[in-house]
Amino acid sequence: MPESETVIRLEGISQVYVSEREASLVIENLNLQVEQGEFVSLVGPSGCGKTTLLSIIAGLLTPTAGEVKVKGKRIEGPSAQIGYMLQQDYLFPWRTILENAQIGLELTGTLNEQSRERTRELLAGMGLAGTESQYPSELSGGMRQRVALVRTLATDPGILLLDEPFSALDYQTKLQLEDLVSDTLKKSGKTSVLVTHDLSEAIAVSDRVIVLDRNPGRIRREFIIPEDLRNAQPFYAREQPGFNELFQALWSELDQSEEVRRTGESDEPEAGNA
Numbered sequence: 001m002p003e004s005e006t007v008i009r010l011e012g013i014s015q016v017y018v019s020e021r022e023a024s025l026v027i028e029n030l031n032l033q034v035e036q037g038e039f040v041s042l043v044g045p046s047g048c049g050k051t052t053l054l055s056i057i058a059g060l061l062t063p064t065a066g067e068v069k070v071k072g073k074r075i076e077g078p079s080a081q082i083g084y085m086l087q088q089d090y091l092f093p094w095r096t097i098l099e100n101a102q103i104g105l106e107l108t109g110t111l112n113e114q115s116r117e118r119t120r121e122l123l124a125g126m127g128l129a130g131t132e133s134q135y136p137s138e139l140s141g142g143m144r145q146r147v148a149l150v151r152t153l154a155t156d157p158g159i160l161l162l163d164e165p166f167s168a169l170d171y172q173t174k175l176q177l178e179d180l181v182s183d184t185l186k187k188s189g190k191t192s193v194l195v196t197h198d199l200s201e202a203i204a205v206s207d208r209v210i211v212l213d214r215n216p217g218r219i220r221r222e223f224i225i226p227e228d229l230r231n232a233q234p235f236y237a238r239e240q241p242g243f244n245e246l247f248q249a250l251w252s253e254l255d256q257s258e259e260v261r262r263t264g265e266s267d268e269p270e271a272g273n274a
């Protein structure tokens, strides 16, 4: 088994948001490592700082304390090696599908015949061949989200940050897209961090699921997903033995996390922030 390589390293991350009325500690002394090719999901109660963490990893937000390293180098701003995909597709309605998909290439000055061809291939791989000259309004929600994924992958980032990318889709489309995304990212060896509220999605697509506490955001517990679940396609992982037990364990951890919030008590995280 090859030695793992740490791609993302968060060290002692704290984030305080300051408004006119108050300062709130949203994340406290959080440490996290994500290895090359690993798929990690972050789950936790609303407001525990999941999106804030993704923004910090993406270099869009400088943390109040601590540092982020990507492949050993400190992140100080947005980087071409990190792609970010959101709940909404944010496609430009006046651009065709191909023009939307290659916008990152234009912005990074890397649009050429070769990268355009690669984008066409990515569209075809997502079942979108033939839509290149159509406009976003002519596509379904699931198709648009696939275009958004192609746009993110077109610049070939090594790291993918996914902030609830499936949550606005109907259930069937969501399951199909989970399979497609998981398959595409695994085959291309990307390192991925997904934020989701859907526990079964987190179990089905991840190598590791991290449960966060709120007030302040800290790692409460992490779950390593067993190999047979990891090797199954997300759709079928849900039918594997052990899936329901894992779901219950995660649910219970989340419930306790909510309980901490409701009572205002501090609870020692079981797995620590390591």
Ligand SMILES: Nc1ncnc2c1ncn2[C@@H]1O[C@H](COP(=O)(O)OP(=O)(O)OP(=O)(O)O)[C@@H](O)[C@H]1O
Residues within 6 Å of the ligand: 017, 018, 026, 044, 045, 046, 047, 048, 049, 050, 051, 052, 053
């Ligand atoms: N720019 C900001 N300024 C001040 N407070 C902020 C800012 N962004 C987020 N917050 C606050 O920080 C906390 C964490 O927000 P964040 O969006 O990171 O949480 P989350 O876990 O992603 O939430 P959700 O699951 O609801 O999307 C929330 O209380 C939010 O109101």
